[in-house]
């Protein structure tokens with residue numbers, strides 16, 4: 001079983017994440033943890049100093065973390081973006097598309113299920129936070 | 145109509161394999177029901193009172209005959225020989241086994257169909273005008289825009305776990321036949337003062353326990369920003385829609401609590417940001433899709449003459465056909481509301497027959513309407529009598545479109561695990577009552593809608609007459625509403641007063657129609673009379 005999955009070449013940052021409120025108060029932390037109710041945009045002025053952002057999914061059904069992830073990537077955040085909590089193996093490719101590059105689930109992943117989920121979609125319909133070219137781009141080349 | 149290319153096909157095939165894998169893990173116990181539930185819901189599979197129910201998507205309600213034949217085959221092979229057409233232009237099967245579902249999805253995929261996102265807290269199947277591409281009153285065919293949105297919303301990585309379900313309707317005519325303003329997003333394709341085509345966005349409508357009519361959020365979104373604007377609407381909702389209470393989680397509550405202006409301001413801010421990211425498909429993609437919706441090869445100079453000497457046929461023509469944009473053609477509606485039947489139900493044999501008739505007489509096209517009927521959109525008038533005879537012989541020739549017998553009813557307590565009361569028997573009794581008293585024709589257009597609980601799947605708020613099943617100390621009870629409408633003049637019905645038992649509600653409906661007949665002025669429909677004279681005269685008669 002896989003306790004975690006990571007898609008980065010660099011070392012796992014040896015820092016512990018603080019809450020968004022604590023981060024905004026002290027401003028020298030290098031890791032922060034976003035809860036579903038937090039506004040990821042509050043972090044945007046401080047992206048340079050961040051090496052790790054954890055996005056917590058307290059329950060699978062609360063999808064706010066997907067938007068938080070994309071917002072950070074859209075603003076140019078390059079550090080590790082980690083999904084933690086009730087991270088569903090079946091959604092792995094969707095998390096990846098929103099910009100997550102590491103996963104520390106509460107319940108370890110079955111490696112075969114994880115691989116199957118990551119390989120699931122031969123194409124994608126939308127532009128998102130990953131580098132995959134949407135189907136409309138494949139259909140029309142660079143007119144998009 | 146739209147045809148898949150290899151990309152579309154690969155996506156649907158991948159979905160079948162994904163669900164096959166998930167079902168296997170559920171059946172071998174690796175996946176708990178709790179973990180499996182959201183996965184099966186995203187594939188339209190509900191656990192109902194007696195069995196699984198599978199909801200198959202009919203994107204914007206358009207089908208060809210090969211697809212329709214497969215729907216019939218599924219009814220025969222995996223269900224009990226019936227399919228149930230729904231108010232969201234989809235089809236449901238009520239007696240499905242979990243272990244069969246992957247094979248059913250594979251059968252569907254072979255004819256470019258699926259059950260993707262037909263339930264769950266995600267963007268649902270996009271609905272549209274059932275007469276798109278055929279009606280004389282449309283600006284343009286709305287379905288290419290619906291197809292563009294279908295592709296964008298399918299497996300959208302950010303919006304698969306929204307606060308609640310999310311329904312979008314797209315229309316392009318002044319007459320709103322899709323209840324557009326009662327959707328989470330209602331889009332009307334419009335032309336601006338400069339003569340350019342674009343989209344008006346209405347956001348935050350809905351039925352359910354807190355019905356609301358969607359306010360206009362933006363008058364004109366240019367066509368090359370349609371997806372980007374939709375994405376902005378969804379992102380604001382995904383981030384700020386309420387998740388503490390499932391009854392307050394629809395976007396209508398967010399728009400209502402923030403106010404339409406503040407919601408709009410937030411959307412515009414997000415939109416400005418998203419415009420910098422180039423997430424919009426090129427106009428060439430819209431043009432590619434549009435080419436699929438070109439007019440069929442209508443026969444030029446086809447005759448408008450009809451021989452109406454058969455009175456039954458004449459009645460059906462009067463009630464069930466509508467003007468077509470092309471001379472010599474008509475839009476033929478097949479009522480799935482025979483008196484005594486289950487609204488929206490069709491047998492496998494009937495579904496096969498409708499498929500054949502569509503192939504022979506309607507350029508291989510059918511539509512599902514949100515009133516749970518079927519449309520043959522392009523019928524040559526010269527073929528109409530033959531067509532009607534074949535329909536009639538199969539029990540599909542009922543002449544009651546938009547009458548009091550053309551009732552919308554949700555599955556109710558006969559099937560649905562959330563129901564408070566039965567809907568189907570009430571619909572049957574009402575239709576029978578008016579068939580017996582001979583008033584159906586006299587009453588003219590009268591839309592009656594029944595929901596078995598406050599979730600309002602039967603759209604009772606939007607019925608000229610609405611009926612809502614409630615639970616009153618453990619017994620089934622029915623509230624009566626008057627004055628709802630889903631058309632351009634969208635309005636929400638008002639409750640008359642105390643509820644009724646099953647026979648009492650049938651009597652109450654009849655009393656309400658008597659008030660109308662006594663008070664109506666020249667040219668007034670039931671709804672018009674109600675709006676003119678108000679609730680009181682109806683109340684007096686109903687509770688006398």
Ligand code: SF4
Pocket residue numbers: 554555556557560561562563564595596597598599600601602
């Ligand atoms: S309105 Fe209620 S009873 Fe009817 S189908 Fe919807 S949830 Fe079920």
